[in-house]
Amino acid sequence: MIAGLWLLYRPPVGCTRMITAELQSRPFGIDIETSQTSGGIFVSMVEPGSVAAQSGVMVGDQLLDVRLILLFM
Numbered sequence: 001m002i003a004g005l006w007l008l009y010r011p012p013v014g015c016t017r018m019i020t021a022e023l024q025s026r027p028f029g030i031d032i033e034t035s036q037t038s039g040g041i042f043v044s045m046v047e048p049g050s051v052a053a054q055s056g057v058m059v060g061d062q063l064l065d066v067r068l069i070l071l072f073m
Contacts, residue, residue, distance in 0.1 A: 016064070021055040028052050032063065 021028070029050020030043050043061045046053050 017056070017061075019055045019057055021051050024051055026051065030057060 027047075027050070029047035029052040031045035032041050033044045034041055041063045043052075043057055043059055043063065046057055046059055
């Protein structure tokens with residue numbers, strides 16, 4: 001049920017969100033892929049219960065910046 005509610009509250013396309021998570025000893029819990037058309041870096045998988053999932057990262061999110069390293073302009 002929570003997963004269904006989660007999808008209802010997904011931010012609109014083009015909405016920028018900042019997600020902050022502390023570095024931990026366990027993996028962050030995402031897979032990423034590069035889009036051939038836009039050149040962007042996107043989340044392709046979020047491990048249930050992971051730091052990423054608990055931080056609000058969702059499949060389809062585009063990564064723009066990681067630890068102050070610009071990934072996309």
